[in-house]
Amino acid sequence: MLKNRIIPCLDVKEGRVVKGINFVDLIDAGDPVEQASIYNQGGADEICFLDITASSDKRDILFDTVQKTAECCFVPLTVGGGVRSIQDIRKLLLAGADKVSINTAAIQNPNLIKESSNKFGSQCIVVAIDAKKTSNNTWTVFTHGGREATEFDAVEFAKLAEKNGAGEILLTSMDRDGTKEGYDIELTKKISNNLSIPVIASGGVGNLEHLKDGIVQGGASAVLAASIFHFGEYSISEAKEYLKKENVPVRL
Amino acid sequence: MKIAIIDYESGNLKSVSKAVELASNNVSSKSNVEIINSAKNLKNFDKIVLPGQGSFKQCYQSLLSIDGILDELFNFVLEKQRPILGICVGMQLFSTYGEEDGGSKGFDWIKGKVKKINLNNENLKLPHMGWNNININQSSRLLSGIENESHFYFVHSFAFDVENKDCVSATTDYSIKFVSAVEKENIFGTQFHPEKSQLNGIKILENFVKLK
Numbered sequence: 001m002l003k004n005r006i007i008p009c010l011d012v013k014e015g016r017v018v019k020g021i022n023f024v025d026l027i028d029a030g031d032p033v034e035q036a037s038i039y040n041q042g043g044a045d046e047i048c049f050l051d052i053t054a055s056s057d058k059r060d061i062l063f064d065t066v067q068k069t070a071e072c073c074f075v076p077l078t079v080g081g082g083v084r085s086i087q088d089i090r091k092l093l094l095a096g097a098d099k100v101s102i103n104t105a106a107i108q109n110p111n112l113i114k115e116s117s118n119k120f121g122s123q124c125i126v127v128a129i130d131a132k133k134t135s136n137n138t139w140t141v142f143t144h145g146g147r148e149a150t151e152f153d154a155v156e157f158a159k160l161a162e163k164n165g166a167g168e169i170l171l172t173s174m175d176r177d178g179t180k181e182g183y184d185i186e187l188t189k190k191i192s193n194n195l196s197i198p199v200i201a202s203g204g205v206g207n208l209e210h211l212k213d214g215i216v217q218g219g220a221s222a223v224l225a226a227s228i229f230h231f232g233e234y235s236i237s238e239a240k241e242y243l244k245k246e247n248v249p250v251r252l
Numbered sequence: 253m254k255i256a257i258i259d260y261e262s263g264n265l266k267s268v269s270k271a272v273e274l275a276s277n278n279v280s281s282k283s284n285v286e287i288i289n290s291a292k293n294l295k296n297f298d299k300i301v302l303p304g305q306g307s308f309k310q311c312y313q314s315l316l317s318i319d320g321i322l323d324e325l326f327n328f329v330l331e332k333q334r335p336i337l338g339i340c341v342g343m344q345l346f347s348t349y350g351e352e353d354g355g356s357k358g359f360d361w362i363k364g365k366v367k368k369i370n371l372n373n374e375n376l377k378l379p380h381m382g383w384n385n386i387n388i389n390q391s392s393r394l395l396s397g398i399e400n401e402s403h404f405y406f407v408h409s410f411a412f413d414v415e416n417k418d419c420v421s422a423t424t425d426y427s428i429k430f431v432s433a434v435e436k437e438n439i440f441g442t443q444f445h446p447e448k449s450q451l452n453g454i455k456i457l458e459n460f461v462k463l464k
Contacts (some may be wrong), residue, residue: 001375002426003383003403040450045383076405076448090261098264098448120262121306121341123379123407139338167379167407198377221377251383251403 003251004215005222006239007200008229010035011052012081015065015153017051019227021178023130023146029230031063037072039229042236045251046076048075048170048224050103050128054082055104056144061088063095067220070096078170084109089116093124101170103128104143107150108158110164118214126200127161129154130176131187139187145175157198158191166197173203178227180206188218200224208234208242215248253283253461256297258321260373261316264447268303268339271447275457283312283461294328299460303447304341306365307412308350309340314360329361335438335463337394343434343441344412352410362436363415369408373427381407384424386432386444392421394440394459395433402452404432404444411443 010017010032017035017211018026029035032049039047049069051061061082070077078090080101089100102121105112106127117125128130130146131154139154158169171191173184192199198221201214205225214223228234240250255276257269269287271299276283288294302325304311315321329336338346347358358366370378382401388395411430414420422433424443434441440460446453 001379001384001405005382009294020440071270074274074450074454076407076445093264094266096264096266096270098267098445106437118310119306121310122409123305123381124264169383198379198381221382234253 001249003045003249004243006211006236006250007046007048007204007222007224008039008044008236009048009224009226010067011050011226012062012070013051013053015062017222017230019178019230023174023177029099029227033068033072035230036069039236040073040075043240043252044075044236045220046078047073048078049080050101051081052145056147061092063091063216066097067095080126080128085112086116086119089120089124093120099124099126099167101128103130103163103167106161107141107143107152113161113164113166117167122165122167123168125165126170127166128170128172129161130172130174133184133187139241142174154187155190155194159194162195166196168200169195170200170202173245176204179204182206182210183214183218185213185218188214188220192219198222208239211239212243212246212248253280253299254297255283255285255290255299255301255364255461256288256294256302257285257301258289259287260311260318262303262305262311262314262341264305265303268301268447271454271462272457275454276461278454279458279461289317291306291324294321294324296458298334299463300325300328300334300336302336302338302342302345304339304343304345306341307353308341308358309344309356311354312350312356326359329439333438335440335460337460338441339406339445339447340408340443343443344410346434346441347412350410357460362419362434364413366410366412369411369428369430371427376427379409380426381406384426386422386424388422390418390421392433392435394435394442394456395421396459397455398452404442404446404452406432406444408443456459
């Protein structure tokens with residue numbers, strides 16, 4: 001039986017893991033290589049590395065940090081931040097990424113999803129959607145690390161991404177990010193129900209019950225969390241033991 | 253022991269080479285892992301790993317575009333009978349035919365077709381992505397020492413429908429049962445990614461490195 005995935009996320013700024021609230025007020029949460037190594041050994045099903053200011057700083061991702069992080073990962077590593085071209089993706093794969101997450105460039109150049117999934121395969125291409133509730137039952141896509149609003153409706157954009165060959169959607173609720181109030185279940189459910197590819201729920205986890213809610217109520221195939229793991233509130237194995245007890249299929 | 257990893261610009265090459273290097277160092281300090289993107293030196297190697305991500309057709313075409321590499325691969329595997337390990341689409345290429353993306357012929361080393369997974373449960377997602385168990389159903393050299401029902405990491409939407417069940421070394425359930433590992437004499441393949449499957453995956457790569 002296929003298991004639900006638990007994915008710790010390293011939001012990296014200037015080579016350090018950071019954690020913010022609603023995408024701002026960042027505080028230091030350690031060294032990415034050390035953190036990745038701990039998660040790799042601690043039973044993480046995948047690890048996600050996001051260079052959160054690469055797009056807004058208009059620079060390349062930190063390839064050497066990615067490479068060092070990948071050295072200690074023997075679970076799938078998704079890398080994102082400032083990915084703009086086929087060449088960027090190839091470079092990240094050569095640095096040790098298994099999947100590449102595209103956010104800002106997927107909006108600016110929708111062809112990039114199509115071209116990159118044709119070249120590297122859908123399994124490689126994660127489309128990251130940062131969404132904010134803008135009115136009742138409507139969520140809007142933001143880019144540049146949540147700094148710029150777009151005209152895209154989150155559900156419509158997710159469907160377009162799937163059509164263009166995305167292998168999965170990393171869905172972050174900007175309203176919930178860092179709040180510890182739990183995922184935006186409504187948003188997660190709406191997107192998951194409209195797509196046939198897997199959805200990773202992200203943004204807002206404060207306790208283990210939230211992880212369960214993302215999977216059971218939100219219909220996510222995988223749940224991503226950062227601060228509850230980084231600051232040692234819970235270990236990955238505690239999260240998995242809890243989910244197992246709640247009859248959510250996980251890999252122990 | 254010299255092991256070649258074929259680079260045809262497909263997928264997570266570095267992850268594969270890193271895991272094979274780790275496995276080969278665990279087995280013997282004398283082994284040597286190299287990434288190869290041309291046909292010319294292939295004959296000097298003892299073993300080949302053929303990774304593969306993307307569509308069957310695109311992978312086949314990419315290999316075809318490397319001058320002479322298919323002839324060398326056929327010679328290596330069928331004439332010299334040296335071991336090859338195909339991973340994911342790398343394994344699927346061993347088939348007769350792949351239906352993905354308009355269809356393409358394969359190497360026809362193991363008879364059968366690669367077809368889209370036909371889910372019978374609308375709540376399930378494709379690609380089949382994540383950790384799933386394997387049911388080991390014969391005495392496999394590649395899967396030696398791996399406990400039945402162990403977890404491995406998968407990401408694929410197509411699966412290899414193998415004609416001769418004697419070539420199937422493991423299966424996996426995802427509403428339907430599909431082939432997750434094949435083995436025929438010197439030809440080995442996994443639908444899952446050993447390079448991303450933690451200790452169990454490294455163990456499989458060690459088994460491959462140890463093969464005589």
